[in-house]
Amino acid sequence: xxxxxxxxxxxxxxxxxxxxxxxxxxxxxxxxxxxxxxxxxxxxxxxxxxxxxxxxxxxxxxxxxxxxxxxxxxxxxxxxxxxxxxxxxxxxxxxxxxxxxxxxxxxxxxxxxxxxxxxxxxxxxxxxxxxxxxxxxxxxxxxxxxxxxxxxxxxxxxxxxxxxxxxxxxxxxxxxxxxxxxxxxxxxxxxxxxxxxxxxxxxxxxxxxxxxxxxxxxxxxxxxxxxxxxxxxxxxxxxxxxx
Numbered sequence: 001x002x003x004x005x006x007x008x009x010x011x012x013x014x015x016x017x018x019x020x021x022x023x024x025x026x027x028x029x030x031x032x033x034x035x036x037x038x039x040x041x042x043x044x045x046x047x048x049x050x051x052x053x054x055x056x057x058x059x060x061x062x063x064x065x066x067x068x069x070x071x072x073x074x075x076x077x078x079x080x081x082x083x084x085x086x087x088x089x090x091x092x093x094x095x096x097x098x099x100x101x102x103x104x105x106x107x108x109x110x111x112x113x114x115x116x117x118x119x120x121x122x123x124x125x126x127x128x129x130x131x132x133x134x135x136x137x138x139x140x141x142x143x144x145x146x147x148x149x150x151x152x153x154x155x156x157x158x159x160x161x162x163x164x165x166x167x168x169x170x171x172x173x174x175x176x177x178x179x180x181x182x183x184x185x186x187x188x189x190x191x192x193x194x195x196x197x198x199x200x201x202x203x204x205x206x207x208x209x210x211x212x213x214x215x216x217x218x219x220x221x222x223x224x225x226x227x228x229x230x231x232x233x234x235x236x237x238x239x240x241x242x243x
Contacts, residue, residue, distance in 0.1 A: 015069070018062035022076050025054035029083030036091045042159070044091050045152060049224075051083040052145040077121050084148035085117030092151060092176070095158075102169055109176050113151060116180035117144055123184070138188040138238065147183045149228060151176060156225040188238050190231075 032047035058076060062068045089110045097106025121144055142150065154172045158164055164172070182189075 014065050015067045017065060018058045018067050019072050019075055021054055021058040021061055022072065022079050025051045025058065025083055026079040028054060029079065029087045032083070032087045033090060036087070036094050039094070041091075041095055041155075044087075045155060045159075048083065048087055048091070048148055048152070051079075051087075052149060055080060055083070055145050074125070077125055080144045081118055081121055084144040085114045085121075088148040088151050089114040089117075092155070096154065096164075096169070096172065100169065101166075102173070105173060109173050113147075113176055113180040116183045117147055120144055120147065120183040137191050138242075139191045140189075141185045141187060142179070142182040142189055142235075143191075144183070146189070146231060147179060149224075150179045150182075150231065153225060153228040156221045156228065159221040160225060182235070187235060188242055190234055190238060 028047045028051040032044045032051070035041075035044035035047060055076070058072075062072055092113075093107060093110045097103050097110070100106070120141060123141075124143075154164070154168075154175065162168075
């Protein structure tokens with residue numbers, strides 16, 4: 001009886017390890033909201049980035065442990081909406097529009113961004129798995145974590161020393177609308193499932209990852225801006241490939 005009980009306990013813990021990672025991601029997003037309300041910009045951004053990393057881990061942990069479940073998928077979706085919709089939206093409004101002449105339209109654009117994030121996640125939930133494009137494993141539209149990362153590009157530029165002007169604010173509004181539309185579009189975007197990690201590819205990816213890690217540690221905001229721009233560049237390149 002003890003052995004059976006121990007097995008049940010072990011199985012229960014194994015099944016819930018991915019859910020624990022998702023809860024950590026949720027807590028990171030909630031803490032980012034707290035930092036935003038306390039006017040602490042850098043911790044708020046880093047906590048969103050931590051949530052992105054944790055979101056990428058929970059699914060992999062679930063597959064590794066064979067602990068995938070419908071409950072975990074729904075929990076992940078709720079966490080994503082807060083971490084990659086609400087938290088970035090409030091951060092953007094607080095540090096880019098609050099107290100400016102564009103408070104009204106800025107709030108409207110932020111609402112549009114958050115709604116598009118919600119629609120993106122709802123579309124994902126309806127499908128039994130991430131939709132495929134032309135028989136590939138590409139994402140359809142920009143996924144929620146990438147949406148959050150891309151939406152913060154003007155913040156990265158501002159933190160890099162770029163001084164925003166009124167014209168920049170107008171461009172930023174258009175940029176945010178465009179990124180939000182990418183999330184609900186049917187444009188194919190890169191997915192980790194598209195890369196076959198053979199030994200040679202793994203070494204190349206590891207080298208590139210190490211280079212970016214050094215850059216991020218040395219020049220964080222420039223590196224984040226570069227990554228966002230490279231991701232944006234990859235979208236038309238992949239679309240051209242399919243076309």
